[in-house]
Amino acid sequence: MNIGEAARASGVSAKMLRYYEETGLIPPAGRSASGYRTYGPRDVQTLRFIRRARDLGFPMEKVAELLALWQDRSRASADVKRLAEAQVTALEVRIAEMQAMQATLRHLVHACAGDDRPDCPILSDLGGPSAAAYPSLAGGLPLAKR
Amino acid sequence: MNIGEAARASGVSAKMLRYYEETGLIPPAGRSASGYRTYGPRDVQTLRFIRRARDLGFPMEKVAELLALWQDRSRASADVKRLAEAQVTALEVRIAEMQAMQATLRHLVHACAGDDRPDCPILSDLGGPSAAAYPSLAGGLPLAKR
DNA sequence: TCTTGACCTTCCCATGGTGGGAACCCCCAT
DNA sequence: ATGGGGGTTCCCACCATGGGAAGGTCAAGA
Numbered sequence: 001m002n003i004g005e006a007a008r009a010s011g012v013s014a015k016m017l018r019y020y021e022e023t024g025l026i027p028p029a030g031r032s033a034s035g036y037r038t039y040g041p042r043d044v045q046t047l048r049f050i051r052r053a054r055d056l057g058f059p060m061e062k063v064a065e066l067l068a069l070w071q072d073r074s075r076a077s078a079d080v081k082r083l084a085e086a087q088v089t090a091l092e093v094r095i096a097e098m099q100a101m102q103a104t105l106r107h108l109v110h111a112c113a114g115d116d117r118p119d120c121p122i123l124s125d126l127g128g129p130s131a132a133a134y135p136s137l138a139g140g141l142p143l144a145k146r
Numbered sequence: 147m148n149i150g151e152a153a154r155a156s157g158v159s160a161k162m163l164r165y166y167e168e169t170g171l172i173p174p175a176g177r178s179a180s181g182y183r184t185y186g187p188r189d190v191q192t193l194r195f196i197r198r199a200r201d202l203g204f205p206m207e208k209v210a211e212l213l214a215l216w217q218d219r220s221r222a223s224a225d226v227k228r229l230a231e232a233q234v235t236a237l238e239v240r241i242a243e244m245q246a247m248q249a250t251l252r253h254l255v256h257a258c259a260g261d262d263r264p265d266c267p268i269l270s271d272l273g274g275p276s277a278a279a280y281p282s283l284a285g286g287l288p289l290a291k292r
Numbered sequence: 293t294c295t296t297g298a299c300c301t302t303c304c305c306a307t308g309g310t311g312g313g314a315a316c317c318c319c320c321a322t
Numbered sequence: 323a324t325g326g327g328g329g330t331t332c333c334c335a336c337c338a339t340g341g342g343a344a345g346g347t348c349a350a351g352a
Binding site for chain 2: 045048049052053055056057066069070072073074075076077078080081082084085087088091092094095098099101102104105106108109112113114115116117118119120122123125126127129
């Protein structure tokens with residue numbers, strides 16, 4: 001299989017395949033005589049594993065750990081579970097942060113007339129000197145990706 | 147006020163202050179004879195506005211729009227409200243994605259013994275050929291920032 | 293007056309994952 | 323032999339932020 005086919009079969013883009021190889025997440029693929037990367041069904045399986053772990057929100061670093069455990073036949077399932085639980089917690093934190101933002105926003109939206117007059121509690125709140133309950137310490141929130 | 151003091155007073159780091167200026171979000175600050183940037187209470191208020199909008203998860207682009215509306219005395223509150231509502235929706239989407247991940251993860255965690263044996267449904271699921279309900283199309287999720 | 297330390301300046305680099313695209317090579321079918 | 327659809331490497335951009343180097347400035351205390 002060439003890189004494009006492996007990408008289609010695994011759901012990981014060719015671009016990412018090269019990147020994963022470069023960063024050492026996966027070992028260098030074999031090469032054809034003319035320098036093309038070649039992949040087997042086993043590689044595709046590994047890539048699918050990675051893809052799914054990413055889809056569950058694991059950062060690359062954790063994906064690497066999961067991958068290592070997956071390939072270690074003498075692993076303890078407790079180690080895997082720990083990673084998964086940590087991810088659940090990480091998600092919880094992020095979700096809570098965003099929900100706090102949402103609560104504040106909904107409150108403000110509710111108070112805004114939304115007509116053609118300039119008075120707007122949303123702006124006065126953002127601009128005001130008040131200490132207002134801001135969810136601070138949030139993340140940059142790259143809203144919308146892929 | 148020098149940049150450090152303005153940073154402390156507004157909650158925006160000096161680094162970000164320079165960056166906001168560079169990208170045109172805020173106009174260039176005045177300069178002292180020796181080249182130091184100088185800020186007044188009004189600037190601090192603007193910075194606090196920006197900080198709060200960021201804390202509500204607005205991306206820079208939207209912050210710029212909010213800022214423009216804030217400074218436009220003839221704005222229609224409807225425009226502000228629209229922006230805020232869009233942000234609520236954006237957050238909703240992200241939250242839903244993460245909750246889907248969490249649901250899948252919790253399910254898997256629940257099924258894992260978490261002892262010293264190697265058998266682990268989490269790994270078999272990630273590695274398996276099954277189509278399993280993966281929340282795909284999620285974000286990169288830069289977990290943990292600031 | 294001189295030193296010291298806390299401040300400021302600009303400039304470059306890194307992050308995390310991903311996509312875009314240029315410039316070039318290779319393989320197969322017509 | 324030619325064209326199109328692969329592949330390869332390399333660099334750039336995103337978004338918003340932090341880190342740090344190299345050097346100029348300011349104010350307080352000796």
